[in-house]
Amino acid sequence: MEDKLETRWTEEDTLHSYNPYRELFREASARVVKDVFEKYVKPSEVIVEIGSGLGELVRLIPEYKERIQQTEQSPKVVEGNRTLNPNSNIRVANVYELPFKDGSFDIATGYSSFDTLADLGKALREVRRVLRPNGKFVHFLDIQGSANTMFHNYSNQEVVPFPLFELDATDNLMHGIGLQLIKKPYIKRLRDFFISKHQGLAGWFDAYVGNPELMFCSAYNNNNRYESVLRMASDFVKESGVGSRRVGFNEYFKNNLEGSLEQEGYEILESANRDGVAVVQRNGRHSQNLKVNIFHNDVGNDRSKYDLEVGRELEPGKVKVISTLYLAVARKK
Numbered sequence: 001m002e003d004k005l006e007t008r009w010t011e012e013d014t015l016h017s018y019n020p021y022r023e024l025f026r027e028a029s030a031r032v033v034k035d036v037f038e039k040y041v042k043p044s045e046v047i048v049e050i051g052s053g054l055g056e057l058v059r060l061i062p063e064y065k066e067r068i069q070q071t072e073q074s075p076k077v078v079e080g081n082r083t084l085n086p087n088s089n090i091r092v093a094n095v096y097e098l099p100f101k102d103g104s105f106d107i108a109t110g111y112s113s114f115d116t117l118a119d120l121g122k123a124l125r126e127v128r129r130v131l132r133p134n135g136k137f138v139h140f141l142d143i144q145g146s147a148n149t150m151f152h153n154y155s156n157q158e159v160v161p162f163p164l165f166e167l168d169a170t171d172n173l174m175h176g177i178g179l180q181l182i183k184k185p186y187i188k189r190l191r192d193f194f195i196s197k198h199q200g201l202a203g204w205f206d207a208y209v210g211n212p213e214l215m216f217c218s219a220y221n222n223n224n225r226y227e228s229v230l231r232m233a234s235d236f237v238k239e240s241g242v243g244s245r246r247v248g249f250n251e252y253f254k255n256n257l258e259g260s261l262e263q264e265g266y267e268i269l270e271s272a273n274r275d276g277v278a279v280v281q282r283n284g285r286h287s288q289n290l291k292v293n294i295f296h297n298d299v300g301n302d303r304s305k306y307d308l309e310v311g312r313e314l315e316p317g318k319v320k321v322i323s324t325l326y327l328a329v330a331r332k333k
């Protein structure tokens with residue numbers, strides 16, 4: 001299936017861009033993945049990974065590398081994976097048409113890949129085919145659920161998705177956590193409100209309504225340079241009093257995944273956030289700000305801060321790293 005949404009992932013650069021963020025949390029993310037694999041994967045079992053990208057999952061659990069058949073839709077990304085890992089067993093394969101016989105695997109896994117799929121139901125049906133009876137599906141989400149998937153879904157509906165930023169009490173910062181859906185008949189009222197706040201916003205507003213996905217994603221993914229515009233839009237939507245439905249990126253993926261798993265004949269064994277904790281040397285990655293001693297990845301939100309008590313507990317030069325991943329485990333019925 002050629003889909004506008006999925007061809008977004010044909011470039012290696014998109015995947016490399018996660019690296020500076022992930023580098024802060026890798027030891028802690030690895031803890032979660034190791035614990036989950038120890039719980040659900042028996043020593044003789046064979047595993048297929050969907051959407052392996054540049055090989056983040058096997059990087060976290062190198063001891064499983066030989067048993068994981070990595071797959072990836074994009075030939076360019078496959079090439080990039082092989083350049084980084086010359087012995088990689090990755091092969092080009094689209095989740096909707098996997099080149100494997102029925103019942104070939106005990107486990108199917110994915111690391112921040114199923115949230116990017118345009119047709120989750122169809123993908124889980126194909127995964128079910130290549131799983132043996134009682135085989136398991138294990139998925140981890142370490143970065144926020146894909147915004148593109150939400151835009152894709154809402155583009156055919158009578159709504160315009162605006163950004164949603166919310167204040168987090170743990171670090172007192174605004175985080176972009178989802179979208180506020182405005183029904184199209186209310187857009188004129190919202191436009192008037194935006195212009196009443198700032199005359200110059202008319203052009204931006206019209207461009208946004210014309211192509212919300214492009215305007216949102218280019219601002220959001222541009223190293224936070226234009227994030228302030230999205231934050232302002234989020235505030236104005238809230239202040240305007242125009243009714244909206246709020247949907248979080250992670251909550252959207254969780255609901256979508258749980259619903260699709262149930263519909264496609266899986267029994268959900270776990271669907272929850274899981275923490276991994278590591279105490280590591282304050283090295284090049286963690287030394288940017290000495291006033292921070294806890295680095296927390298909360299499924300794609302960075303909630304780093306300084307904690308006095310943790311400061312007293314830690315040996316000099318060490319920092320605490322916490323990575324919260326959203327985990328879903330299900331069994332083929």
Ligand SMILES: C[S@@+](CC[C@H](N)C(=O)[O-])C[C@H]1O[C@@H](n2cnc3c(N)ncnc32)[C@H](O)[C@@H]1O
Pocket residue numbers: 006009010015050051052053054055056057071072073074077093094095096110111112113116117
């Ligand atoms: C957000 S990236 C994650 C990649 C990697 N697992 C990681 O964590 O870095 C999503 C990956 O899913 C792949 N993907 C998207 N649609 C796919 C499809 N239809 N079949 C197989 N892989 C797909 C993309 O090419 C991309 O590599």
